[in-house]
Amino acid sequence: MTRPSQARLDLSALHHNVALARELAPQARLMGVVKANAYGHGAVTMARELEPRVDALAVACSEEALELREAGIHCPILLLQGVFEASELPIAAEAGFWITIDNDLQLRWLEQATLPKPIGCWLKIDTGMHRLGALPTQTTSFYQRLLACGKVADLPVLSTHFASADELHNPQTWQQIELFEAATAGLEGPRSAANSPATLAWPRAHYDWIRPGFMLWGNSPFAEPQLQADRLRPVMTLTSAVISVREIAAGECVGYGGSWQAQRPSRVATVTIGYGDGYPRTASNGTPVLVNGRRAALAGRVSMDMITVDVTDLPPVAVGDPVVLWGEGLSVGEVARHSGTIGYELLTRMPMRTPRVITAD
């Protein structure tokens, strides 16, 4: 007896998405972003699959990077937020991690550190996100200090991060590109700016390294159709099955708080998946759910272990029938829009309770 709720992970979709990123930015090197447990997909499994296909990986912090090293991942791993204290630096250098330098304090830690070997550095410039990074006017002095400290392997990579690249008509991305190019003009070294939306839709921002995360998992970062994003294939399909079907009279309510009321005699299917399995409790009545491959509508509040779906308009539904919550045939972004969030959050929040099952077809 196994509960049918699973997050199926299609590795061939991952390979396809990596190939698409390569095709879109053929002259750039590719850094696969696997922070936050590879956006809920499983960092070690995904990193093993990515390592032969990318030039480097990126995570948020040393703990995430060490987990990958302990699992036998050998490629360079960038710490996207750099280090949180000076004592991490020798460990990071020894382990072959690359660090981000965001500010004067991190730079001073590096200048004062004793390292077993030189360390790869990415100098981050704040071109408008206003979260991390040196001011554009500090770029040259930070860059020179990195060269002068004698602890940096190769030339520093000059990087920045976009605030609104997922909005195809937002002029902020152009402003950030212009500021980035002006701030780094005349400095030698590779450049990097592109997250997933910029990899897909802002070729001017590809430069020497692209850094996609979300698109590798096969979902569009855009709210609207986009030529390249629509070629992605979802890696994760969250599946479950019907465990009960009942007829209810018009006027009856379903689930906790009776938040959905039948407007006609209705058939309701109960599915064994809930917020304890990563399906968002905020999903509203009407959120699409695939039952036997057909779209039906969530009816009633999401419970910890179950949801209820209005299948009145579907051909007869039976116990054991397959259900897809998102993935193949239903994008996580669409479910997220019905839940007041984005696909990134739904994937990243997937709890360990939900078994990850590898498929490769």
Ligand SMILES: *Cc1c(COP(=O)(O)O)cnc(C)c1O
């Ligand atoms: C998370 C992150 C990325 C990847 O962003 P996606 O939108 O998931 O592609 C790239 N660069 C930095 C600095 C990040 O923090």
